[in-house]
Amino acid sequence: AQRVTQPEKLLSVFKGAPVELKCNYSYSGSPELFWYVQYSRQRLQLLLRHISRESIKGFTADLNKGETSFHLKKPFAQEEDSAMYYCALSSYNTDKLIFGTGTRLQVFP
Amino acid sequence: DTAVSQTPKYLVTQMGNDKSIKCEQNLGHDTMYWYKQDSKKFLKIMFSYNNKELIINETVPNRFSPKSPDKAHLNLHINSLELGDSAVYFCASSPRGDTIYFGEGSWLTVV
Numbered sequence: 001a002q003r004v005t006q007p008e009k010l011l012s013v014f015k016g017a018p019v020e021l022k023c024n025y026s027y028s029g030s031p032e033l034f035w036y037v038q039y040s041r042q043r044l045q046l047l048l049r050h051i052s053r054e055s056i057k058g059f060t061a062d063l064n065k066g067e068t069s070f071h072l073k074k075p076f077a078q079e080e081d082s083a084m085y086y087c088a089l090s091s092y093n094t095d096k097l098i099f100g101t102g103t104r105l106q107v108f109p
Numbered sequence: 110d111t112a113v114s115q116t117p118k119y120l121v122t123q124m125g126n127d128k129s130i131k132c133e134q135n136l137g138h139d140t141m142y143w144y145k146q147d148s149k150k151f152l153k154i155m156f157s158y159n160n161k162e163l164i165i166n167e168t169v170p171n172r173f174s175p176k177s178p179d180k181a182h183l184n185l186h187i188n189s190l191e192l193g194d195s196a197v198y199f200c201a202s203s204p205r206g207d208t209i210y211f212g213e214g215s216w217l218t219v220v
Contacts, residue, residue: 034208043113044152044199044211084150090209096165097209099152 002027004089006100013077014108021072021103023061023087031089033063033070034097038084047072047085057081077107112136115200115212122190123220129186130215132200139204140164141183143175146197146214158183190219 003026013019025031035047048056050063050070061072070087087100115132122128134141142165143155156175157165163175172188187194200212 036211041214043213044201046208046210049208086152096154096157098154102150102152104150 002031002089002098004087004098004100006085006087006103008103009101010104010106012106012108015079016076019072019074019077019081019105019107021085021087021105023070023072023100025068025070025087025089027068027089033061034088034090035059035061035070035072036086036088036099038086038102040083044086077105079107079109081105082107113200113202113210113212115198115215117215118213119216119218121218121220124190124192126190127186127188128190128217129184130198130200130217131182131184132212133182134200134202134210135181136202136210138202138210139180140202141177141180142201142203142209143183143185144199144201144211146199148196152199156183156185187217192219195219 005024033050036044037047038044048054059074061070063070084102084104086102088097090097113134140159142157144152145155146152155169158177160180161177174186177183195218197214197216199214201209203209
């Protein structure tokens with residue numbers, strides 16, 4: 001079954017500290033992985049997708065098929081990074097995103 | 110120039126009422142969705158339409174009925190509202206199989 005697991009509900013760090021938001025998935029085919037971010041009471045926004053191999057707002061994520069992981073990383077957290085982060089999975093040419101339960105990132109000054 | 114817009118943004122209503130949330134996208138996408146985000150922040154797909162046709166219908170009570178008059182609109186009607194329906198409902202759209210774009214969300218509170 002397709003599943004996305006984000007083991008941490010809450011991650012608290014101080015400004016300037018490194019951040020790693022964990023995401024593991026289970027999927028039998030070739031998945032497409034995404035990270036979405038939701039700032040307080042705002043819409044969900046795409047942060048990055050693994051096929052783009054981009055770095056957005058200093059965040060990066062590498063798809064590790066051996067470990068079935070897609071962890072989100074940033075070397076130096078900023079206060080404005082405080083938000084809910086959702087890892088999501090989709091197969092190519094499908095019409096459904098499967099979300100993890102989300103991780104709330106709190107960055108303290 | 111909002112890409113995916115949904116109304117109302119906030120809705121407080123009594124149990125037993127019937128309410129609708131409207132959604133429109135101006136991105137020219139073929140596929141539209143409704144997602145529910147519950148109080149624990151869990152996001153779950155409810156429905157997906159492609160060119161006005163229902164293609165995903167997850168386990169959702171019959172009280173929820175989506176309607177797509179054209180491919181740019183996907184409205185969500187909820188009958189006989191219950192306390193457990195309180196949640197944030199997100200409309201979204203995508204070109205088929207590609208990145209999904211979300212609306213701002215509609216905060217529904219049933220009292």
